[in-house]
Amino acid sequence: MANDGVNIPSMLPSNISRRQFIAGSAALVTASAFAQQEDRISPRIDKLNIAVVGAGGRGAEDIRGCEGQNFIALCDVDDERAADSYKKFPNAKRYKDWRKMLEAENKNIEAVIVATPDHHHAIVSINAMKLGKHVYCEKPLTRTIFEARQIAKTAAEMKVATQMGTQGHAFEGTRQAVEVIRAGAIGDVKEVHVWSDRPGSWWRQGIDRPTDEQPIPPGLDWDLWLGPSPMRPYNRAYVPFTWRGFWDFGTGPIGDMGIHNFDTAFWALELGLPITIQVLDAEGVNQETGPKWSIIEINFPARGAKPPVKLTWYDGLKKPARELFQGEKIPTNGSLIIGQKGTLFTRTWHGGGEAEGDMFVLLPRREFEGYQPPPKSLPRPKSHYTEWLNACRGIGQPLSNFTYASVLTESLLLGSLALRLGKKIEWDAEKMEVKNNPQANQFITPQFRPGWSL
Numbered sequence: 206m207a208n209d210g211v212n213i214p215s216m217l218p219s220n221i222s223r224r225q226f227i228a229g230s231a232a233l234v235t236a237s238a239f240a241q242q243e244d245r246i247s248p249r250i251d252k253l254n255i256a257v258v259g260a261g262g263r264g265a266e267d268i269r270g271c272e273g274q275n276f277i278a279l280c281d282v283d284d285e286r287a288a289d290s291y292k293k294f295p296n297a298k299r300y301k302d303w304r305k306m307l308e309a310e311n312k313n314i315e316a317v318i319v320a321t322p323d324h325h326h327a328i329v330s331i332n333a334m335k336l337g338k339h340v341y342c343e344k345p346l347t348r349t350i351f352e353a354r355q356i357a358k359t360a361a362e363m364k365v366a367t368q369m370g371t372q373g374h375a376f377e378g379t380r381q382a383v384e385v386i387r388a389g390a391i392g393d394v395k396e397v398h399v400w401s402d403r404p405g406s407w408w409r410q411g412i413d414r415p416t417d418e419q420p421i422p423p424g425l426d427w428d429l430w431l432g433p434s435p436m437r438p439y440n441r442a443y444v445p446f447t448w449r450g451f452w453d454f455g456t457g458p459i460g461d462m463g464i465h466n467f468d469t470a471f472w473a474l475e476l477g478l479p480i481t482i483q484v485l486d487a488e489g490v491n492q493e494t495g496p497k498w499s500i501i502e503i504n505f506p507a508r509g510a511k512p513p514v515k516l517t518w519y520d521g522l523k524k525p526a527r528e529l530f531q532g533e534k535i536p537t538n539g540s541l542i543i544g545q546k547g548t549l550f551t552r553t554w555h556g557g558g559e560a561e562g563d564m565f566v567l568l569p570r571r572e573f574e575g576y577q578p579p580p581k582s583l584p585r586p587k588s589h590y591t592e593w594l595n596a597c598r599g600i601g602q603p604l605s606n607f608t609y610a611s612v613l614t615e616s617l618l619l620g621s622l623a624l625r626l627g628k629k630i631e632w633d634a635e636k637m638e639v640k641n642n643p644q645a646n647q648f649i650t651p652q653f654r655p656g657w658s659l
Contacts, residue, residue: 253597256310256338257318258303258329261286262445263343264320267370268293270590271318271341278310284424286445301426303329311336316597319343320370324434324454327352330607331659334363339597341590343370345460346607346614351650353618354637355659357611366596368589368603369610371468375589378564379469381578382549386473388579390567391544395512397470398529400519402537403449403458404495410450410457410521411489411497415440433657450494456621457495458520462538463617467516468605469551469565470542471613476505476514478612482619483629485517490624498523501620518620531568547573622648 255271256278257264268276268290280300281287291299300306303325307314316339319329327347330340340360346369347353360367373379386394404410418438421427427439434453449455470476484490487499498521505514519525529541533550542549548568567573584601586592593603622639623630625648631640639645653659 253339253594254313254315255318256280256306256314256316257290257320258306258325259318259320259322259343260290261288262320263370264318265290267318267320267341267343267590270372270588271594274594277313278306280306282426282429283422283445285422301429304332307332307336314338316340316366322430322448322454323348323456323460325432327356328433328653328657328659330356330367331359334359334365334367337363337365339366339593340607341368341370341593342607344464344610344614345369345456345617346464346610347618348454348456348460349649349651350615350618350622350637352659353611353615357607360607366593366603367607367610368593368596369464369605369607369614370589371464371605371610372589373465374468374472374605375586375592376564377585378551379472380583380585381581382469382551382565383473384579384582385565385567386469386542386544386549390547390573390576390578391542391549392546393512394470394474394542394544395514396543397467397474397514397516398519398525398541398543399463399467399470399516400524400539401458401462401466402522403462403520404497405521408447408450409442410495411491412450412494413491414493415442431654433651433653435654452492452494452621452625456618457624459495459499459501459518459617459620460614462520463518463620464613466538466540466551466553467518467617468613469549470514470516470540471616472609473542474505474511474514475508476616477508478616478634479503479505479516479619479632480634481629481631482623484623484627487624488521490627492625495621495624497521499624501623503616503620505616518617531570533566533568 252273252275254275254277257268257276258280260279260281261283276294276297278298278300279290279294280303282301298310317333319326319340319342321329323345326342330342333340347356419440421439449461450457481504483502485500485502487496489497500523501518503516507513524535525541536552538553540551550566550568567576595601596603619632622645626642626645630642633640
């Protein structure tokens with residue numbers, strides 16, 4: 206396949222080697238390995254013993270994705286939200302505090318699914334991995350850059366099977382798009398545009414912290430929901446979904462949908478970490494939540510013979526210039542990967558828009574009429590979950606593993622960092638610091654409440 210050991214990203218965290226990143230981004234997967242891995246049934250016939258942290262909401266979807274396994278422990282701070290999962294698995298042990306669950310079930314658990322709000326992702330995942338458990342963690346991998354470094358470091362040390370919940374990473378459209386880009390169909394890429402309709406109708410941003418204290422709903426343990434984040438009074442503005450816009454709990458739209466929509470370009474181009482980030486425009490910037498909308502420029506350096514790449518991110522219904530779409534209908538989420546020979550246009554989850562008519566589109570359409578994609582070189586698992594479950598059994602490697610996912614996450618969290626600092630930043634990846642703003646560290650490394658630690 207293209208790029209076997211060539212053009213390795215030059216800007217990687219100091220605790221991730223170039224070899225690890227290539228493995229994480231599947232640059233060493235060969236065509237023969239693909240033939241062996243394609244939805245292969247594991248020789249291990251027994252089911253995995255899995256625990257779920259955040260058993261309601263997104264966790265319920267992850268349980269369905271891993272259907273057929275032994276779900277022996279379910280943890281959720283909200284009894285009502287987890288009620289359906291509890292009913293589905295009446296024999297599973299129930300917990301509200303994942304720390305108590307890991308301690309009590311350590312000998313029985315083989316793997317852990319983490320489907321909590323963002324501020325719990327790293328702390329749960331790292332503690333589970335330190336016990337030798339395989340981990341599937343929803344996106345974004347972490348809330349802060351420091352946590353992204355630590356989660357990758359722990360995964361490498363413990364040698365467990367890991368996967369970030371970017372389900373589109375396993376779509377046929379995504380994997381074919383990566384192969385098409387690497388085969389040179391659109392030529393050298395210098396420009397990428399990625400957009401999302403979040404926030405707005407999905408959740409509110411550009412607002413102040415609620416000042417009124419409201420009654421905590423029955424069945425919700427508010428203290429455990431806050432976990433490592435600072436104490437604040439309960440308000441329905443946070444739970445169950447609208448926490449995403451608050452910096453103490455979430456990462457805003459760039460951490461939410463950016464992880465999905467930027468994945469194809471980041472993977473195909475092996476971008477590594479950016480060097481400069483700046484906010485081009487935004488409304489409602491404050492230190493409590495993300496803004497009502499923003500447009501952010503993130504610049505990635507050259508990688509060997511590959512040119513530098515400028516990513517422009519848009520959220521809150523802002524979108525790239527209409528002419529870039531060359532007459533195509535503009536979706537609410539997507540990306541434009543612009544090369545010297547053409548553009549690869551993805552809808553919604555970076556190439557997963559099969560229901561919308563095309564997995565992806567090569568533009569101009571007339572110039573790519575009859576184009577035949579290159580031979581398959583990446584594995585084609587039945588699903589994102591199958592890929593992780595097989596890896597837990599010793600078959601293959603998840604391609605959105607924590608080595609890969611931590612770098613993708615950090616690259617986009619730097620966009621949030623630029624929003625909070627209010628100025629262009631120069632990123633020193635090796636030192637994990639902003640060169641031109643020593644005050645940035647307060648947003649890079651989290652401060653946990655007593656009783657909570659990585």
